[in-house]
Amino acid sequence: MTTLISFLGKGRYEKDGYRNAKYRFDEAFVREVPFFGLALNDYLKPDRLILVGTSGSMWDVFFEREASQSDDSLLELIEAVESDTVDAALLDGHAGRLSERLGHPVDCVLIDYARDEAGQAKLLGQLAASLTEGEHIAIDVTHSFRHLPMLALIAARFLSRVRNVLIEDIYYGAYDMKDAASDEVPVLRLKGMLKMLDWVDALSSYDKDGDYSVFSGLLAEDGMPEGLARILESAAFQERVNHLEGAKQKLSASLQAIATHHGPLGSLFRPELEARVAWVRKPERGQRELALAEAYLARRDYLRTTIFLLEGLITREIDRRKGISKNRDEREEARKALGQDNKQFRKLEWLRNALAHGQRSQDNDTAKLLNDEDALREALKRFIRVLA
Structure with missing residues (x-):
């Protein structure tokens, strides 16, 4: 009706x-x-x-x-x-x-x-x-x-x-x-103003949870070929399952499409969208992982913060050793070495395990952090400052 x-x-x-x-x-x-x-x-x-x-x-x-x-x-x-x-x-x-x-x-x-x-x-x-x-x-x-x-x-x-x-x-x-x-x-006809609000909502949604697939449908409505617009959805999924290199590949392709897209709203919001996925332009894998750790901390997603921070530190250690970051054995060796040499790294691992498994940590300092969000945020900022 x-x-x-x-x-x-x-x-x-x-x-x-x-x-x-x-x-x-x-x-x-x-x-x-x-x-x-x-x-x-x-x-x-x-x-x-x-x-x-x-x-x-x-x-x-x-x-x-x-x-x-x-x-x-x-x-x-x-x-x-x-x-x-x-x-x-x-x-x-x-x-x-x-x-x-x-x-x-x-x-x-x-x-x-x-x-x-x-x-x-x-x-x-x-x-x-x-x-x-x-x-x-x-x-x-x-x-x-x-x-x-x-x-x-x-x-x-x-x-x-x-x-x-x-x-x-x-x-x-x-x-x-x-x-x-x-x-x-x-x-x-002023419906275009509602579409502008849809884009503003999408920016807000992305800032909250980091899911850039919210822009996919908007770009398609703005005239981008649907196949190119939907690459964002695939890129977001790859990031959600921690397959960052896959996410980087697809997101880079999306950014190329966005850069040449001339739809009125896509062009208007292009700088904001590009700024929000700037991590993909970092030249090294470790840098990208550490950038995502900071981004997820800003969104109060503490589990992902610890995951990407740990992975970024491990990747950086492998790069220092001139190893292969994709090699599972080398990553495990680098993780153990960092844990032996750095007490703060061990503390970060304990925190990640506690967040991932939802269990009280045997480490008293870690257990206290899980009862105080302000303290947890400050601790993660300190981990990033000291370790990264």
Whole structure:
């Protein structure tokens, strides 16, 4: 089911009534109306219309065409709009008549002016209560109060999360962009702003858990060939199973694709994405492992911090010996040598074992660290500072 949500603000009243505008939707569809939502309803043909407005919004514009010349209820509504006293009971009958003309339900949601945080939160709750899971939603912000388009953007994201609705688009009839020659007003589609928020969310998600596969779908939507975009998912999996060389190979291929990608959002966020996977550009394996240890410490993933820190130290020791870092026997030999020569390395191993197995360590210092996150973080920083 598709639902159109149209926000009503104050209308601009002229001597002959509310000001009309000629809205151009596409090459074949133009409508001249006093309220953009009426034209958008004709264009989209939704299954339901939700009108959202305050006690002083231009409700009378929507309902004027349905009233008879002797309709006292319209006069009462006009007076209530002028005095900022519209209530839900006054809207019900008019909404019913408009429903009959449009051929689908019309619901009115009366809100306050959302001046503060409480009012803004209440508005989101009212919208959520008006929708059911799985609906397709279009939002019109053309005539809303000037602060409400910002809130509508947040509402779109909120509703997609809490009601699992699909936001088809956000529409705005840009009167200030009216073409002087044709007298037509362009219709802007603002869903791209939601896509920008998706990218911001992806950055936040990556900073939290280091899973760069969250960018895969976004890059595909931005025009990158899906096969190239999905390499990020494979690279993320390789890192998750601690196969760093496999992750490096695939991530390097992804970065090459990202560097030549010219989609609008991918280009905008490219520097941030490249900065977040800078570890892959480190020339030596040990350097890459140690860089990941610091990255996972920043994410409070203490087990992975200890794993990559230990592996980085072992790799560096093998490099010092001019050995082969991929050789299992050489890695075990280097690990034992480091444990014999360096008490701090042994302490780090004990900490890794305790984190991996979820058991209390026989070492008292290690056991204390597992009861105090601040102390654990400082200890890991010290291990990195002293050992790496």
